[in-house]
Amino acid sequence: MIEFHKKWITNSCLIIKENYQKINMLDQEIGDGDHGTTILRGLEEAVSHFSTKNEFNNSISFMNEISKLMRVSMGGASGILMTIFFKELGNLNLNDLYNSTLTIFSNTITKIQTRGKVKFGDKSFLDIFIPIHQDLIENNFIDLDKIIKKIDESLEYTKSLEARVGRAKFLDSKGVGVIDPGAYSTSIILKEFFKEINNEKNN
Ligand SMILES: [Mg+2]
Known part of the structure; x- marks a missing residue:
């Protein structure tokens, strides 16, 4: 159970x-220039935690610990908002991958919207989560190839959006023409998640 989470975090x-x-x-083009370093620091903190500690009760408490460590090491709004998905993923049920994934996405989206005061189309990582959630509902099935394609399309689409959150909203350009960095890191993390789900299904 926890092996799934470890593999996903390690690959991400x-x-x-x-x-x-x-x-x-x-x-650097639309924010303060450090998002890549920040998300890497959070993930490395998570990996080093479970590489050195072996006793975890269950996936819920495991992902609680991981999300807390990541939140603290990342800091700022991205630390708070991007670790929501990690905490929710403690609820993944390997015997009911589709339904538990749907619930995790829906809870993650609601919490990001509430805590981050961010909406669909504001040019944020929510612009990846929402279309993928919609796709999952419509397809009634987790189809890896389709999802990867949808993630790539959604990421590319953030390029055209005007920022209504974060520093980019203060730019004259509103960040138009630049892919959202948070959406970029999220696209990687979600692709690795669905690849791991696919491995699990084929086991
Ligand atoms: Mg920053």
């Missing part, structure tokens, strides 16, 4: 590590 950390400079560069 690897891919973020390969891309964090690119994410920083996007953030």
Whole structure:
């Protein structure tokens, strides 16, 4: 059970590590320039925690610990908002992947909207979560190829959006023409999540 979460976090950390400079560069254009470094720091903190400690009761308490560590090490709004999904993922039920994933997405979205005062189309990582949640509902099934394609499309779409949250909203350009860095890191984390779900289904 916890193995799923460990594999997902480890893989996400690897891919973020390969891309964090690119994410920083996007953030240099529309934010304060450090989002790649920040998300990498949070994930590395998580990986080092479960690499050195072996006793965890269940996935709920495990993901509670992980999300708290990440929140503190990341700091700021991204620390608070991006760890919501990690905490919710403690509720993943490997015997009911589809329904538990739907619930996790719906709870994550509600909490991001409430705590972050952010809406769909504001140019944030919510612009990845919401279309994927819609796709899951419509397809009634987790189809990896379709989801990866949808994540890529949703990410690309954030380029065209005017920022209504974060520093980018103060720019003359409103960030138009630049992919949202938080959406970029989220796209990686969600792709790794669905890849792991797919591995689980084929086991
Ligand atoms: Mg920052």
